[in-house]
Amino acid sequence: MKNNNYNLKDFANDQEIKWCPGCGDYSILKQVQSILPNIGISKEKIVFISGIGCSSRFPYYMNTYGMHSIHGRATAVATGLKSSRPDLNVWVITGDGDSLSIGGNHLIHLLRRNLDLNILLFNNEIYGLTKGQYSPTSELGKTTKSTPLGSIDNPFNPISLSLGADASFIARAIDREPKHMRQILIEANNHRGTSLIEIYQNCNIFNDGAFSKFTNKDFKKNNSIYLENNKPLIFGDENDKGIKLDGIDPLIVDLNDKNISVEDLWIHDQKSIEKANILSRFSDINYNYSKFPRPFGIFFQKKRKCYEDEMLNQINFNFTEDDLNKLIAGDLSWNIK
Amino acid sequence: MSKIKKTLDNVTILFAGDSGDGIQLAGGQFTNNTAFYGNDLSTLPDFPAEIRAPIGTLAGVSGFQINFGSKVFTPGDNCDVLVAMNAASLKKNINKLRERGIIILNTSGFDKRNMRLAKIPDSDDPFDNFDLKNFIVHKIDITKLTRERLQNTDLEKKEIDRCKNMFVLGFIYWIFNRSINSTIIFLEQKFYNNKNILNANISVLKAGYNYGDTSETFSSRFDVKPRKMKKGSYRNILGNQAICLALVSASYKSKLDLFYSGYPITPASDILHQLSKYKSFGVRTFQAEDEISAICSAIGASFGGNLAVTASSGPGMALKTEALGLVFMLELPLIIINVQRGGPSTGLPTKTEQSDLLQAVYGRNGEAPIPVFAPSSPSDCFLVTYNACKIALKFMTPVIILSDGYIANGAEPWNFPVITDLEDFEYEFKKLKFSEKFNPYLRNENFVRNWAIPGTKDLEHTIGGLEKDNDSGDVSYEPENHQLMVKIRQAKVNNISNFIPDQKFSSGSTNSDMIIISWGSTYGVIQSSINELKKNGYDIAHIHINYIVPLPKNIEDILKYFEIILVPEINNGQLIKIIRDKFLVNAIPLNKIMGIPFNSHEIVNKVKSLLN
Numbered sequence: 001m002k003n004n005n006y007n008l009k010d011f012a013n014d015q016e017i018k019w020c021p022g023c024g025d026y027s028i029l030k031q032v033q034s035i036l037p038n039i040g041i042s043k044e045k046i047v048f049i050s051g052i053g054c055s056s057r058f059p060y061y062m063n064t065y066g067m068h069s070i071h072g073r074a075t076a077v078a079t080g081l082k083s084s085r086p087d088l089n090v091w092v093i094t095g096d097g098d099s100l101s102i103g104g105n106h107l108i109h110l111l112r113r114n115l116d117l118n119i120l121l122f123n124n125e126i127y128g129l130t131k132g133q134y135s136p137t138s139e140l141g142k143t144t145k146s147t148p149l150g151s152i153d154n155p156f157n158p159i160s161l162s163l164g165a166d167a168s169f170i171a172r173a174i175d176r177e178p179k180h181m182r183q184i185l186i187e188a189n190n191h192r193g194t195s196l197i198e199i200y201q202n203c204n205i206f207n208d209g210a211f212s213k214f215t216n217k218d219f220k221k222n223n224s225i226y227l228e229n230n231k232p233l234i235f236g237d238e239n240d241k242g243i244k245l246d247g248i249d250p251l252i253v254d255l256n257d258k259n260i261s262v263e264d265l266w267i268h269d270q271k272s273i274e275k276a277n278i279l280s281r282f283s284d285i286n287y288n289y290s291k292f293p294r295p296f297g298i299f300f301q302k303k304r305k306c307y308e309d310e311m312l313n314q315i316n317f318n319f320t321e322d323d324l325n326k327l328i329a330g331d332l333s334w335n336i337k
Numbered sequence: 338m339s340k341i342k343k344t345l346d347n348v349t350i351l352f353a354g355d356s357g358d359g360i361q362l363a364g365g366q367f368t369n370n371t372a373f374y375g376n377d378l379s380t381l382p383d384f385p386a387e388i389r390a391p392i393g394t395l396a397g398v399s400g401f402q403i404n405f406g407s408k409v410f411t412p413g414d415n416c417d418v419l420v421a422m423n424a425a426s427l428k429k430n431i432n433k434l435r436e437r438g439i440i441i442l443n444t445s446g447f448d449k450r451n452m453r454l455a456k457i458p459d460s461d462d463p464f465d466n467f468d469l470k471n472f473i474v475h476k477i478d479i480t481k482l483t484r485e486r487l488q489n490t491d492l493e494k495k496e497i498d499r500c501k502n503m504f505v506l507g508f509i510y511w512i513f514n515r516s517i518n519s520t521i522i523f524l525e526q527k528f529y530n531n532k533n534i535l536n537a538n539i540s541v542l543k544a545g546y547n548y549g550d551t552s553e554t555f556s557s558r559f560d561v562k563p564r565k566m567k568k569g570s571y572r573n574i575l576g577n578q579a580i581c582l583a584l585v586s587a588s589y590k591s592k593l594d595l596f597y598s599g600y601p602i603t604p605a606s607d608i609l610h611q612l613s614k615y616k617s618f619g620v621r622t623f624q625a626e627d628e629i630s631a632i633c634s635a636i637g638a639s640f641g642g643n644l645a646v647t648a649s650s651g652p653g654m655a656l657k658t659e660a661l662g663l664v665f666m667l668e669l670p671l672i673i674i675n676v677q678r679g680g681p682s683t684g685l686p687t688k689t690e691q692s693d694l695l696q697a698v699y700g701r702n703g704e705a706p707i708p709v710f711a712p713s714s715p716s717d718c719f720l721v722t723y724n725a726c727k728i729a730l731k732f733m734t735p736v737i738i739l740s741d742g743y744i745a746n747g748a749e750p751w752n753f754p755v756i757t758d759l760e761d762f763e764y765e766f767k768k769l770k771f772s773e774k775f776n777p778y779l780r781n782e783n784f785v786r787n788w789a790i791p792g793t794k795d796l797e798h799t800i801g802g803l804e805k806d807n808d809s810g811d812v813s814y815e816p817e818n819h820q821l822m823v824k825i826r827q828a829k830v831n832n833i834s835n836f837i838p839d840q841k842f843s844s845g846s847t848n849s850d851m852i853i854i855s856w857g858s859t860y861g862v863i864q865s866s867i868n869e870l871k872k873n874g875y876d877i878a879h880i881h882i883n884y885i886v887p888l889p890k891n892i893e894d895i896l897k898y899f900e901i902i903l904v905p906e907i908n909n910g911q912l913i914k915i916i917r918d919k920f921l922v923n924a925i926p927l928n929k930i931m932g933i934p935f936n937s938h939e940i941v942n943k944v945k946s947l948l949n
């Protein structure tokens with residue numbers, strides 16, 4: 001769906017970008033600007049709504065419509081915009097604090113309502129803009145300015161949370177894998193319904209290296225797994241490891257082992273919420289699963305009715321002035337002559 | 338026996354009973370009938386705070402008061418007629434009855450159980466516990482008569498007892514010489530799919546009516562004089578209903594789709610309920626997950642070019658505060674309705690108060706003036722809401738409407754308009770003219786910025802809560818620019834005073850002995866107090882302020898003529914602070930903070946004490 005008139009530059013503007021040099025936000029901005037020329041939507045129909053945070057400065061750098069709203073509420077603003085203007089292509093830009101702490105309530109309600117828009121959750125596992133407090137995704141024990149003795153807050157797992165809220169498209173990407181991110185962005189945009197993409201984003205000032213396990217050349221392949229629909233779960237330096245399901249228990253297997261064949265492996269199925277639930281647990285939050293590689297890609301996708309369509313279905317715009325006069329007059333009126 | 342007819346100017350009836358007795362329905366029916374008959378009227382429902390308060394207790398008493406006649410300003414201070422369906426309702430309301438007033442008692446509501454639940458000592462004759470000698474008392478066993486009337490039906494006892502309110506209604510219709518037809522039509526609509534219940538209700542309604550004719554209870558019937566109203570079409574209206582009709586009309590006239598979002602809260606919920614029924618008029622309603630989402634989604638809709646509205650009450654308004662600052666800063670149109678109730682915190686959810694005025698005027702971080710309008714009666718809600726929409730769109734600003742529980746649930750006759758008579762809207766969506774440079778914060782002669790909605794080619798832009806440069810609209814932290822922007826935004830709101838009506842006198846003139854300044858739902862009671870005072874030779878001026886921010890320009894001139902300025906409010910003194918601040922006058926407060934409106938004698942006494 002190439003829209004030939006546009007290229008990346010059409011979506012950039014002349015605003016000076018204020019993120020710290022080296023911040024992962026730059027990569028996300030660039031990937032978004034590079035896919036927009038290809039989604040077949042006119043520029044004036046595209047809107048970016050953000051909350052507050054470093055990440056939420058994003059709309060200022062886009063040459064589209066945008067709103068930099070208030071902390072945690074971009075999801076709510078976008079809900080009103082999309083339900084009253086279904087013709088628009090709406091993107092929510094939010095941070096881990098913005099969407100999961102102050103805005104947690106609106107996030108889950110947006111996911112359950114399933115408006116057709118895309119949420120880019122910039123997860124740097126820290127509060128960037130307020131200069132480095134721990135966030136709802138920071139790991140237990142993390143020392144930050146507000147947790148000098150280590151965090152005692154158990155973190156959220158955004159993917160599990162979204163599954164629990166019945167989100168219809170859930171994916172993960174990372175700032176340092178631009179090509180993969182672009183592919184996920186496009187898939188998310190093509191999905192009708194609310195798409196949530198958790199994007200690991202390095203904050204090189206307050207939480208540098210939070211995701212180096214998944215970016216460092218030396219060990220990223222052992223620590224991450226890239227999900228592809230209907231393909232077996234394979235990862236590792238030499239693509240020599242796989243994941244097998246034993247009932248509901250995942251197992252890491254060695255593909256060099258003669259007794260193991262690719263046919264035995266777990267085949268990724270984006271339609272299976274049960275499998276998505278298991279995959280979502282692959283993280284350090286759940287000790288039992290911390291040995292598993294971190295999944296990237298689309299965890300889950302399903303077709304579900306969109307709120308704005310259902311809303312429109314109940315509404316009738318074809319009424320006459322006479323109908324309205326009758327409404328005002330009510331059932332019981334009288335005349336004084 | 339032939340009965341005598343008497344003609345009266347005004348009558349106040351208080352229907353009272355257990356909240357399960359159908360008091361509100363009976364009151365509502367009598368109200369419609371009364372309006373149709375041509376009386377002026379005003380009503381005051383009094384609900385218990387709990388949904389299912391224990392039956393028979395004082396907490397469970399529900400009341401509906403109606404004042405009707407040739408000229409009516411309030412639901413009435415004292416009642417002429419009290420209907421008490423049980424002991425608790427009599428105990429709670431007997432002090433509201435005037436001397437020689439009529440009490441109609443349902444005797445089965447005074448059995449041992451009801452007396453115990455109402456915490457009244459046991460005695461042989463339950464009525465010994467009440468001082469009834471100054472009243473005209475009619476004891477009727479309404480429960481028994483209702484059961485007798487329906488003994489040959491196969492309804493259950495519970496269903497039969499639920500028809501009691503129709504007996505009362507029928508009887509009251511008889512006393513006031515009315516036709517029961519309006520209620521029969523209403524019942525036919527309500528119970529169209531349940532013939533048994535329909536027939537039972539109609540039968541008991543007729544029984545109540547006939548009881549007046551056949552029993553010797555009453556020797557006289559009353560005619561209450563209709564009001565001489567100006568020519569036109571009338572209906573009955575509640576405040577919340579008028580707000581909804583104004584919003585739908587404004588949407589039609591402005592050619593903007595209406596987007597309403599809210600989170601349930603008493604007494605604002607009825608706005609959500611009613612607008613949700615108007616989907617056939619192009620209305621989008623959204624029940625948000627909380628009040629923050631309610632206002633933020635409305636801001637999103639406004640950004641998208643809708644007529645966006647949200648409503649709540651005190652606690653919900655507190656939650657909307659931060660977003661109010663945002664929409665002020667974005668300079669987008671938005672209507673925010675606060676149907677006030679008793680505060681602070683959860684306060685008195687079902688009672689009325691005017692105590693959120695300072696919150697509306699000042700309750701935001703930073704310098705964030707937002708226009709605040711207040712209707713003075715149920716029907717006035719229409720005009721005030723319609724004008725709020727006009728101002729919001731013309732000036733790209735949020736507007737707060739302060740209604741209250743008393744206005745929201747009170748009814749009065751309304752001379753309603755037709756759509757063609759309503760004023761047109763002035764606003765435009767920005768379109769780029771040839772070779773023009775666009776900036777969303779470029780302003781017209783009224784300091785109003787451009788409204789360019791998403792979907793408009795070549796006007797892509799981002800707005801936000803950060804301070805922006807006056808010239809480019811880009812984010813700016815420049816000291817001088819910030820001061821300039823604060824002043825411009827203030828000037829924009831101040832300038833609205835050139836587009837609202839001058840303040841008029843509701844009574845009196847610059848020559849009067851003193852002036853009363855008021856706002857909101859106290860209009861009626863102050864007017865009736867002033868009329869009473871007039872009869873005693875007092876000449877009192879009254880201005881009732883609908884537009885509080887910005888104030889009408891001529892108020893300052895008016896105040897120059899008066900040494901005595903009285904400001905009665907249902908709060909601890911809020912408008913008075915604004916008046917003293919703006920005009921440096923020694924205004925005198927009169928405050929009532931009981932969750933109920935003023936009585937006229939409270940105002941009359943205060944005025945007399947100031948003038949004597």
Ligand SMILES: Cc1ncc(C[n+]2csc(CCOP(=O)(O)OP(=O)(O)O)c2C)c(N)n1
Nearest residue numbers: 052053054055071095096097098127128129
């Ligand atoms: C109501 C409110 N409370 C607090 C803040 C201060 N604040 C701004 S951004 C932020 C957290 C940002 O963290 P995150 O959402 O993770 O975004 P990041 O900066 O990391 O991209 C906070 C607490 C605010 N702007 N508004």
Ligand code: SF4
Nearest residue numbers: 020023054128203204
């Ligand atoms: S503080 Fe961190 S998140 Fe914020 S801009 Fe700098 S590097 Fe990026």
Ligand SMILES: [Mg+2]
Nearest residue numbers: 095096124126
């Ligand atoms: Mg963060």
